[in-house]
Amino acid sequence: MINEFAHEQRPSRWRLAVRRAIAGSAVVLLSATGVVALSGTAHAASTLGAAAAEQGRYFGTAVAANRLSESDYTATLNREFNSATAENEMKWDALQPNRGQFNFGNADRIVNHARGQGMSLRGHTLVWHSQLPGWVGGLGTNELRTAMNDHISQVMGRYRGQIDSWDVVNEAFEDGSSGARRNSPFQQRLGNGYIEEAFRAARAADPSATLCYNDYNTDGVNAKSNAVYNMVADFKQRGVPIDCVGFQSHFNSQSPVPGDYQQNLQRFAALGVDVQITELDIEGSGTAQANSYRTVVNACLAISRCTGITVWGVTDKYSWRASGTPLLFDGNYNKKPAYDAVLAALGGTPGGGDPGGPGDGSCTVTYQETDRWGDRFNGQVTVRAGDASISGWTVTVTVGSAQRISTTWNGTPSWDSSGNVMTMRPNGNGNLSPGQSTSFGFTVMAGGDWSAPRIGACVAS
DSSP, rough: OOOEEEEEEEHHHHHHHHHHHHHTTTTOOTTTTOOEEEEOBBOOOOOOHHHHHTOEEEEEEEEEEGTTTOOHHHHHHHHSEEEEEESSSTHHHHHHBBBBBBOOOHHHHHHHHHHHHHHEEEEEEEEESSSSHHHTTOOHHHHHHHHHHHHHHHHHHTTTTTEEEEEEEEBBBSHHHHHHHHOOHHHHHOHHHHHHHHHHHHHHHHSSSSEEEEESSOOOOOSSHHHHHHHOOOOOHHTOOOOOOOOOEEEESOOOOOOOOHHHHHHHHHHOEEEEEEEEEEEOHHHHHHHHHHHHHHHTTTOOOOOEESSSSSGGGGGGGGGOOOOOOOOTBBBHHHHHHHHTTTOOOOOGGTTSSTTTTOEEEEHHHEEOOOEEEEEEEEEEEEOOBBSSSEEEEETTTTTTEEESSSEEEEEEESSSEEEEEOOOOBBTTOOEEEEEEEEEEEEOOOOOOOOOOOOOO
16 A cells, blocks of 8 residues: 555455355245245344444454554444454565564464454565565575565464455555556666566465455546556466456545546456455545545446455544544544445445334345246345334345346346446335335346345344
C-alpha cells in the first residue's frame, strides 16, 4: 500500500469455508425427489462480516497489534469483521529488521487473534519497495535474490495453511502515463523478472494460498492499470502462479471512485484471477461518503470473482488519513452513514431483522423440480414467512457453469456478471402474513448438467 508512515483457477479457502458453512448449517436434502429446504429461519445479517458471508464474500479490516489491548477497538473488530490484514506487522522491516533475524511477535498476535475469532487472514506484504530495512538496499544482485526468496520462504512457511491470501508483490509500477516499473532495489538489481520469481517462490512456500499482486491508482482504466493488466495476462498465458489482483481503492474528492471502476475490476476477473478490494478508505462524510462506499460494494457484488473487501482500519482516529475521516466508524466507534450504506448494499439490516418489528420478520425457502424435458427443467422456490409479517424477501439461485436460466416468473430477477447467480426479489408478492407463502419459478437450460441449483438463504425485510 501507499506508505502508512507517509501514508490456474481454484476457489480460495475463504470461499470453500463459506460454502462448507452454508452447506453444514442451512441446506437439508429432504428426499430424492429434488426438494431442498433451508432449515430454520434466516434473518438479514446485522454486521458487515455476516452480511458479506451471506454473499459468499469476506469483509475485513486492517489490524494494528498495539490496538488489540483497547476494548472498544477489539469489540468492534470482533463484532463487525470476518477477515483481518496486518497493517504494518507483516512488512519486511517489521519481520526481518536484521538479515536472518526474524521477529514474528506482533504478526503472531494478529494471526492468533484473528484465528481465535474465526476470521480469515490476508498477508501484507512480502516484496515492496517501501518499509524495507536498510540492509536490503545494500545487497548486490545475487545476495538480493537470495534474500528475497528466503524472506518469502520463511514468512509464508511460518503461516503456511493459516493465511488465505498473500500480497506477494506490492506497488511495482510507477504512477503516471508511462506504465513503467518502479525503480526499486528489486527492479534495479533483478530486473523485470523479479515479480515472476517472487510468485514462483510464494507458490512453493504455500501451495494452497491465494497469491495476489496489489497496487494503488489502478482502480480505473489508465496507463498504470493497463501495465498491470498486461503483466497479469502474460503471467496467466505462461503459467506463472498468480491467483488474484488487489485494488487498494484509496479515494477522496480529488480522486473519487472512477466511473469505470466495475468495468476495470471485471476485465481483470476475465483473465481468470480473483479480484479483491484490499485497502478501501474514502475521505469525506455524510451522504457523499456513503454513496461512494455503496458504489464500491455494489461493484464487488456484481463481479462473481470479487471475493471480498478490506477497509484500511477500524476507526477514523487511527486511520493513516485521520483528518479525512475515511472509515466506517468515527473516533468514538459510532457507526457512520457510510456504515449503514455498506451494510444495506450487502443485504444486511441493523439489528438483523429480528421478528416482531414493524414490517420485519424472517422467512424460509424450499425448492422443488417440477418439470423436466430433454434439454431443460423447471424449478420452483417457495418462500414462507415466519411468525411475523414481512414486506419483502430476497433469495439467490446459483446454477452450474454449463447451465443457464432462460425464463422466470412470479419474481424480479437480477444477475451477477457470470450469469450463473440470480438474485430474485418480489414482483407484487412481497407482503406475507405470518406463515403465509408465495413462490417463484424458473426454467434451467441444462447443458448436460442436471444437478439441482443451489438456493441461498431467504433474507426478509
